[in-house]
Structure formats: C-alpha cells, structure tokens
Amino acid sequence: MNKILVGLVVGLVLGAMDGATAWFYPETHSMLAGIMVGSSIKGMVVGLLSGWFARRVQSMKWGIAVGAAFGLLFAFLVAAVDTVNGRHPYLEIMMPGFVVGAIIGFLTQRMGTPGRAREAEK
Amino acid sequence: MDVSDSVLRHLRHVAALPDLTSTRYELESEIGRGGMGVVYAARDRQLGRRVALKILDSAMAGEARIMAQLEHPAIVPIYEAGALPDDRVFYAMKLVTGARLDHFLGGSPSLAERLRVIRRVGEALAFAHTRGVIHRDLKPQNVMVGEFGEVYVMDWGVDAVAGTPAFRAPDARLDRRSDIYALGALLRFMLPASAPLALSAIAGKAMQADPCARYPDAPALLADIERFAVGLAVEAWSEPWWHRLRRFGARNALLLWLLAAYAGVRFLLFFLRYL
Numbered sequence: 264m265n266k267i268l269v270g271l272v273v274g275l276v277l278g279a280m281d282g283a284t285a286w287f288y289p290e291t292h293s294m295l296a297g298i299m300v301g302s303s304i305k306g307m308v309v310g311l312l313s314g315w316f317a318r319r320v321q322s323m324k325w326g327i328a329v330g331a332a333f334g335l336l337f338a339f340l341v342a343a344v345d346t347v348n349g350r351h352p353y354l355e356i357m358m359p360g361f362v363v364g365a366i367i368g369f370l371t372q373r374m375g376t377p378g379r380a381r382e383a384e385k
Numbered sequence: 386m387d388v389s390d391s392v393l394r395h396l397r398h399v400a401a402l403p404d405l406t407s408t409r410y411e412l413e414s415e416i417g418r419g420g421m422g423v424v425y426a427a428r429d430r431q432l433g434r435r436v437a438l439k440i441l442d443s444a445m446a447g448e449a450r451i452m453a454q455l456e457h458p459a460i461v462p463i464y465e466a467g468a469l470p471d472d473r474v475f476y477a478m479k480l481v482t483g484a485r486l487d488h489f490l491g492g493s494p495s496l497a498e499r500l501r502v503i504r505r506v507g508e509a510l511a512f513a514h515t516r517g518v519i520h521r522d523l524k525p526q527n528v529m530v531g532e533f534g535e536v537y538v539m540d541w542g543v544d545a546v547a548g549t550p551a552f553r554a555p556d557a558r559l560d561r562r563s564d565i566y567a568l569g570a571l572l573r574f575m576l577p578a579s580a581p582l583a584l585s586a587i588a589g590k591a592m593q594a595d596p597c598a599r600y601p602d603a604p605a606l607l608a609d610i611e612r613f614a615v616g617l618a619v620e621a622w623s624e625p626w627w628h629r630l631r632r633f634g635a636r637n638a639l640l641l642w643l644l645a646a647y648a649g650v651r652f653l654l655f656f657l658r659y660l
Binding site for chain 2: 287288322323327344346354355358359365366369370373
C-alpha cells in the first residue's frame with residue numbers, strides 16, 4: 264500500500280474516532296453524525312497531504328511535525344467556520360486536531376511503501 | 386646462563402627464521418604463532434608495503450588455496466603464495482592492524498557494536514559456505530577488528546584443524562553446522578553479562594548438541610539477530626507475554642506517547658468545561 268493510501272485510510276479512521284469523541288458532550292448528540300463525517304474528511308485531507316509528504320521525505324521527525332502542522336491548520340479552518348453558543352471552539356478542535364495530525368504523520372512515515380524517496384537529515 | 390647458552394639460543398632462533406631470500410619479502414617481526422604455523426610482519430620490497438606472512442608446513446599448502454577462493458570484505462585477502470627453500474610454504478596477506486576479538490572486547494564495546502562484529506563474522510561465514518569452505522576453527526583469536534572498525538575472519542581451516550574445545554561442535558564430522566555452533570559460541574562469548582535473554586537464546590539454539598536443532602545456515606542465525614535488533618520476536622525464544630508487551634512498548638514508544646498525548650488533551654478539554 265502506498266503512503267498516500269495509508270494516509271487516507273488512517274486519516275479516515277482517526278478522523279472518525281476523533282469526531283466520535285463528541286459523544287461525550289451531550290449538547291452535540293443531535294449533530295454527531297455530521298461531526299463524524301466532517302472530522303473524517305478533515306482526517307483524510309491531512310492524511311493525503313501527510314502521505315504525499317512521506318513519499319517525498321522519509322524522516323520521522325519531519326513527518327510528525329508536518330502532520331501536526333496540517334492537523335492544526337485544518338482544525339483551525341474547521342473551528343473558524345464552526346460556532347458553538349456564539350463563539351468559535353478553537354481550543355476544543357485545534358488541540359486534538361494537532362495531536363491527531365501528529366499521529367497521522369507518524370503512521371504515514373512508519374507504514375506504506377515510499378515513492379521516489381529523498382532521505383532527509385534524521 | 387653463560388655466553389655460550391645465549392649464543393646457542395640466538396643461533397637456534399635465527400635458524401628457525403624462514404629464509405626469504407628467494408622472495409620479495411623482508412622479515413620484520415613475529416606477530417603470532419599457532420599449532421599450524423607462524424605469522425610474521427614483513428615488508429614487500431617490490432611494492433613497498435607491509436604484509437603479514439604466514440609460514441606453514443608443506444602439508445598445509447591447501448590453506449592458501451582455500452583462502453584465495455574467498456574474496457570477501459570480512460576475509461583477509463591473499464596477495465601471493467609460494468614455497469621456501471626448506472620446503473615450507475608461505476603466503477602473504479593483508480596486514481591487519483587492530484585488535485583480536487578477545488582483546489577488542491576488553492574495551493567494553495556497546496551491545497550494538499558487538500552485534501555489528503558478529504554480523505560481519507556471520508556474513509563472512511555465510512559467504513565461505515556458499516563457496517563450499519568451512520572454517521573449522523572459528524574463535525575470538527581468529528577474528529580481528531581493525532582500527533576503523535573493519536572485521537576480518539582469519540585462519541580458514543584445513544582438514545588437519547579440529548577446532549578449539551570451547552568453540553568446537555561435539556559433531557563427529559565437521560561441516561557447515563559445526564561452524565554455526567562455533568558462531569553461536571562466539572556470540573555467547575561476545576555477549577556482556579547483562580545481555581538480553583533473546584540473544585542468549587540465539588546463541589543457545591546455534592549451540593545445540595544436535596546439529597539438526599541448530600540454525601540451518603549462517604543467514605538464518607543472522608536473520609534472528611536482525612529480528613532482535615529491530616525489536617521483533619526471535620525464532621530461538623518463545624518469550625513470555627509480559628516480555629512481548631514490553632518489547633511492543635519499546636518498539637512503539639513514540640506512537641504510545643502520541644496516543645497518550647491525545648488522551649491527555651481530551652481529558653483536559655473534558656474537565657475544562659466544568660471549571
């Protein structure tokens with residue numbers, strides 16, 4: 264399996280699981296399905312970009328950093344368009360998004376077959 | 386001791402030295418002596434370089450031919466072989482500067498460094514086996530570690546050599562699996578007292594009294610060492626569950642840290658709501 268596909272699958276699974284944690288907040292129960300779909304799409308986009316990066320650069324350190332940065336960026340975009348009780352939930356979405364991005368970055372480095380790899384300084 | 390004794394001793398010493406006048410080599414000093422011959426440091430006058438010169442009884446002439454077949458980075462290359470006027474034979478080879486393996490271990494190298502050396506030895510052995518050559522006398526004294534970390538396996542065996550007791554397989558007939566036994570014994574010798582159980586198990590499997598219970602060949606033993614090195618389960622040891630768990634934790638430490646960070650973030654956010 265190539266790294267982009269790994270990124271998509273891992274992003275889909277982790278995104279869905281991250282979205283499912285909204286279940287712990289009773290006020291979101293009515294929107295849970297939508298949150299999970301949105302979170303899965305966000306995860307897949309982060310996975311796609313992290314997988315693309317992992318194909319080009321094989322470095323765990325940079326893979327995690329770039330995955331975390333993509334996770335943070337897309338979590339910010341989601342939080343910027345989302346409103347809960349009249350405010351943007353930046354902290355609630357960006358903090359987990361950052362860590363999920365880091366995990367996706369890690370897994371795309373660890374798993375899958377690289378393309379034309381460029382060895383980065385470890 | 387009077388003067389005549391010292392003169393006599395000197396004459397005996399000189400008489401025992403090889404006569405190299407018909408060769409391109411000039412004797413420098415003795416660097417090793419074993420049951421099968423004597424090794425001298427010598428100078429190649431033609432090429433102006435130092436070499437190691439092994440002088441053997443004529444019955445052992447096959448040793449040079451065996452070594453000449455083995456062109457491998459971990460096997461000392463032979464430059465030339467020939468006969469001396471007294472019917473003894475000699476061969477010139479690369480003069481390796483460094484330490485014998487037993488002396489090298491005195492410097493307390495790291496486990497990773499020890500495993501690197503045993504891998505190089507195993508690769509040399511695997512190569513020789515593909516050429517139909519067995520070592521017969523693999524032991525720390527026959528492995529040199531050069532000053533730049535290069536590893537050389539020396540003194541490839543001939544029929545007359547039966548091995549060194551601590552490293553010799555209890556087999557009636559020496560073959561490849563006898564070398565596997567010796568490689569296991571060498572691994573055990575190289576392991577520090579605090580060596581992981583998996584490595585001791587690898588050495589133990591290689592040293593089984595029954596040749597069929599050992600690794601079938603050197604690459605199989607090396608593959609098990611490689612599995613250990615990358616944190617996988619080794620073939621030689623059925624590890625207990627708690628050990629498997631610890632190995633999994635060590636192998637996936639970074640992922641576990643990231644998952645723990647995620648759980649921490651989620652707990653933090655959950656409890657922040659109620660503050």
